Amino acid sequence: MELTLKHISYSYNPDAKEPKYAVKDVSFTIREGEFCALIGHTGSGKSTLVQFLNGLMRPTEGLVLFNGENIFEKKYPLKTLRQKVGLVFQYPEHQLFEETVLKDICYGPKNMGLGKEEQIDSARRAMALVGLPESYEEKSPFELSGGEKRRVAIAGVLAMNPECLILDEPTAGLDPAGRDDILGTVRELSDKENIAVVLVSHSMDDVAVYAERLLVMNSGELVYDDTPRNVFRHYKELEKMGLSAPQVTYIAHELKKRGLDIDENVMTIAEAKAEILRIFKK
Amino acid sequence: MNIIEILHLIHEYKEYDENETETETVRAIDDVTLSIEEGSFVTVLGHNGSGKSTLAKHVNALLLPTGGTVVLCGQDTLKTGELWQLRKNAGMVFQNPDNQIIASVVEEDVAFGPENLGVPTEKLEHRVERALEKVGMTAFRMNSPNRLSGGQKQRIAIAGMLAMKPKVILMDEPTAMLDPVGRKEVIETVHELNREEGITILLITHYMEEAVDADRVIVMDGGRLIMDGTPREVFSRVEELKECRMTVPQVTELAFELKKEGLPLPDGILTTEEFAEALMKLRT
Amino acid sequence: MIRDITIGQYYDTDSVIHRLDPRVKLAFTLLYIISLFIGHGPVCYAYAAAFLVLVIVLSKVPVRFMVKGLRGMLVILIISALFNVFLVQGEIIFRWWIFSISKEGVRTAVLMVVRLVFLVIGSSLMTLTTTPNDLTDGLERSLRFLKVIRIPVHEIAMMMSIALRFIPILIEEVNKIMKAQIARGADFESGGLVKKAKAMVPLLIPLFVSAFRRASDLALAMEARCYHGGEGRTKLHPLTYQKRDFLAYAVLLLYFGGMIAMAAVLP
Numbered sequence: 001m002e003l004t005l006k007h008i009s010y011s012y013n014p015d016a017k018e019p020k021y022a023v024k025d026v027s028f029t030i031r032e033g034e035f036c037a038l039i040g041h042t043g044s045g046k047s048t049l050v051q052f053l054n055g056l057m058r059p060t061e062g063l064v065l066f067n068g069e070n071i072f073e074k075k076y077p078l079k080t081l082r083q084k085v086g087l088v089f090q091y092p093e094h095q096l097f098e099e100t101v102l103k104d105i106c107y108g109p110k111n112m113g114l115g116k117e118e119q120i121d122s123a124r125r126a127m128a129l130v131g132l133p134e135s136y137e138e139k140s141p142f143e144l145s146g147g148e149k150r151r152v153a154i155a156g157v158l159a160m161n162p163e164c165l166i167l168d169e170p171t172a173g174l175d176p177a178g179r180d181d182i183l184g185t186v187r188e189l190s191d192k193e194n195i196a197v198v199l200v201s202h203s204m205d206d207v208a209v210y211a212e213r214l215l216v217m218n219s220g221e222l223v224y225d226d227t228p229r230n231v232f233r234h235y236k237e238l239e240k241m242g243l244s245a246p247q248v249t250y251i252a253h254e255l256k257k258r259g260l261d262i263d264e265n266v267m268t269i270a271e272a273k274a275e276i277l278r279i280f281k282k
Numbered sequence: 283m284n285i286i287e288i289l290h291l292i293h294e295y296k297e298y299d300e301n302e303t304e305t306e307t308v309r310a311i312d313d314v315t316l317s318i319e320e321g322s323f324v325t326v327l328g329h330n331g332s333g334k335s336t337l338a339k340h341v342n343a344l345l346l347p348t349g350g351t352v353v354l355c356g357q358d359t360l361k362t363g364e365l366w367q368l369r370k371n372a373g374m375v376f377q378n379p380d381n382q383i384i385a386s387v388v389e390e391d392v393a394f395g396p397e398n399l400g401v402p403t404e405k406l407e408h409r410v411e412r413a414l415e416k417v418g419m420t421a422f423r424m425n426s427p428n429r430l431s432g433g434q435k436q437r438i439a440i441a442g443m444l445a446m447k448p449k450v451i452l453m454d455e456p457t458a459m460l461d462p463v464g465r466k467e468v469i470e471t472v473h474e475l476n477r478e479e480g481i482t483i484l485l486i487t488h489y490m491e492e493a494v495d496a497d498r499v500i501v502m503d504g505g506r507l508i509m510d511g512t513p514r515e516v517f518s519r520v521e522e523l524k525e526c527r528m529t530v531p532q533v534t535e536l537a538f539e540l541k542k543e544g545l546p547l548p549d550g551i552l553t554t555e556e557f558a559e560a561l562m563k564l565r566t
Numbered sequence: 567m568i569r570d571i572t573i574g575q576y577y578d579t580d581s582v583i584h585r586l587d588p589r590v591k592l593a594f595t596l597l598y599i600i601s602l603f604i605g606h607g608p609v610c611y612a613y614a615a616a617f618l619v620l621v622i623v624l625s626k627v628p629v630r631f632m633v634k635g636l637r638g639m640l641v642i643l644i645i646s647a648l649f650n651v652f653l654v655q656g657e658i659i660f661r662w663w664i665f666s667i668s669k670e671g672v673r674t675a676v677l678m679v680v681r682l683v684f685l686v687i688g689s690s691l692m693t694l695t696t697t698p699n700d701l702t703d704g705l706e707r708s709l710r711f712l713k714v715i716r717i718p719v720h721e722i723a724m725m726m727s728i729a730l731r732f733i734p735i736l737i738e739e740v741n742k743i744m745k746a747q748i749a750r751g752a753d754f755e756s757g758g759l760v761k762k763a764k765a766m767v768p769l770l771i772p773l774f775v776s777a778f779r780r781a782s783d784l785a786l787a788m789e790a791r792c793y794h795g796g797e798g799r800t801k802l803h804p805l806t807y808q809k810r811d812f813l814a815y816a817v818l819l820l821y822f823g824g825m826i827a828m829a830a831v832l833p
Binding site for chain 3: 051054056079082083086087089092094095096097107108111112142156157160
């Protein structure tokens with residue numbers, strides 16, 4: 001699997017003399033099994049960007065290539081693409097509509113034209129992937145808790161067996177444990193199922209723990225595309241964009257300032273702990 | 283003086299199945315006793331379904347007790363006839379910014395509360411002006427709320443409360459749907475109101491960092507009040523918090539982890555500076 | 567952008583007509599429509615046209631906006647014109663196969679079209695120059711007398727203004743749900759009517775659920791802000807008549823009286 005954006009731009013008034021760009025000249029490639037995070041201030045263009053990835057929106061300039069093929073070519077089967085590139089919107093539980101959890105998760109596979117048995121098989125598999133027990137199959141999605149509903153919604157996309165999964169702020173509005181549950185599930189999908197993940201997030205602490213690669217958007221442009229560690233080195237620039245570094249990185253900087261010989265680029269609690277213990281256990 | 287007095291509060295509701303027959307009685311609040319001092323800033327923590335929102339809704343009589351009593355500004359919510367008379371003392375800001383703005387123009391939305399209270403037109407103007415000033419939204423007075431950011435919408439909602447001149451503002455996860463910038467806007471605004479106007483704040487949140495600057499932190503679990511103390515006291519109990527599906531701020535957790543490994547750090551470290559200071563002390 | 571959609575078609579500018587009290591404009595619409603039915607013959611319609619032109623000029627709304635409102639009416643206009651042309655009996659001026667056109671038919675058709683055009687422009691003038699909120703306020707105040715016969719005027723007005731606030735939000739919501747379902751392979755475009763209707767279910771159910779959730783949230787928020795019906799409520803901007811409003815009423819009555827006189831005098 002390879003999903004490439006090539007010089008993508010999007011503007012609301014492409015014919016105007018001075019077009020206003022929501023996305024401007026963005027290029028990157030997502031490869032098989034990768035765990036990327038996409039960060040950026042509200043209005044930086046990241047929500048628009050993710051909709052190009054499965055052809056829901058059409059850029060005004062540039063190409064989107066899936067396995068080398070232009071997805072906006074006339075005869076290109078966009079439906080198949082949307083199955084391979086699953087997109088989980090913000091508050092995805094708001095799209096649930098069926099009487100039972102199982103039926104709702106079957107909606108995607110049904111649209112793909114799978115037979116009844118196959119639909120149910122993929123739905124059950126998806127439920128297992130997100131950690132929903134079998135006993136939930138016949139429950140109404142509307143009687144579940146917020147976190148559970150969200151799992152059902154994510155399973156609804158996973159049931160189509162995507163090779164790439166895009167999640168737009170999947171933890172919004174959940175309590176701390178709910179946030180950890182969802183992110184843990186996503187990490188497992190990436191590790192065990194080898195699904196490429198693009199996680200849109202506002203939490204630097206989370207992306208530092210989970211992502212291998214960080215894409216940073218600012219005013220419609222892709223300003224960084226690197227490992228989280230390298231991106232967070234630019235924490236001063238990030239702050240100017242209304243972003244920040246993980247809290248742990250700030251702690252390390254503070255310690256460094258006070259004369260401790262610490263690697264100031266640690267990002268997670270585990271790393272900081274190891275680093276401080278290294279110094280103090282000498 | 284205690285502005286809110288909650289005594290042995292119990293709240294139960296009945297669940298019904300499809301045939302409208304009663305299936306079970308759920309106890310959302312289970313014997314909570316709590317008093318809150320006027321002018322204090324109290325943060326309520328707890329996972330989803332722990333009963334914290336139900337508790338807050340009892341304070342302004344949106345819900346009435348099944349058992350026990352709730353007294354707001356000296357008035358028992360069960361013994362007050364006209365509940366709206368009581369509610370002007372305690373404004374409430376909700377989670378979803380869109381679903382609490384009533385009018386299509388900012389100033390008219392802010393005026394909605396005092397209009398209901400029957401404040402004369404000449405005075406309304408002044409109240410709206412002052413409320414918008416307090417939350418720093420004067421420039422948006424004639425705007426449509428639809429074009430504002432989440433943080434700005436929540437500030438409008440706060441202004442709508444201020445215009446009723448309440449003594450207490452209850453905040454039911456006001457930052458849950460906001461981005462980090464919006465969260466900061468809202469929390470800073472609330473702290474300012476607490477400091478400058480002496481308004482008592484009851485803030486319900488899932489973000490531990492928002493609890494750090496409170497005067498007092500309350501933790502709820504299963505409808506019960508399980509912890510009550512200063513942020514330092516509450517966040518010292520890292521393991522207990524994790525047991526009831528909560529976390530602590532990152533710096534607190536790091537200090538806790540290091541302590542477990544034998545570094546003699548104090549409990550309940552809340553800020554980066556504090557942590558750095560404590561750690562550097564070990565060095566010398 | 568979708569958030570900017572407003573109900574009706576308010577044209578934002580500053581004019582005498584814009585500044586008039588909405589109650590005056592409601593009265594204008596009502597009386598103007600009645601006047602069109604009282605009047606008959608070219609002289610009356612010329613009089614009505616002159617008055618309309620005067621108001622349009624004062625309103626500073628570009629004429630193309632008026633015409634826009636007519637576009638939707640085009641089919642109705644054509645059909646009613648054709649009916650009149652062919653079906654009204656009288657002195658025949660043209661005959662072909664089974665169709666015949668009479669002098670009276672043409673005359674009625676023309677008058678009918680003129681009447682309809684004036685009617686549409688006249689009433690769209692109100693929505694073009696009055697914000698939906700002012701309109702709601704105006705209706706609430708003008709219809710207050712209906713409370714006597716137990717029509718909940720305040721509640722209806724409150725519902726209207728809440729609807730005005732939430733329609734753009736719900737439109738955006740439809741958009742979002744639609745995209746989410748398309749991402750799950752939904753197809754809202756192809757297929758016959760039945761298939762299309764069926765495809766709407768995954769869109770409509772979430773929309774209803776969301777609308778109900780919003781409604782119950784809003785009810786709670788309103789209660790928390792001491793809402794207890796219209797009793798004892800004050801207003802930030804109560805409607806008050808200015809000098810210009812009385813003047814406008816006078817002009818309106820003058821016009822209306824003129825029309826009655828003309829209709830009585832002319833054959």
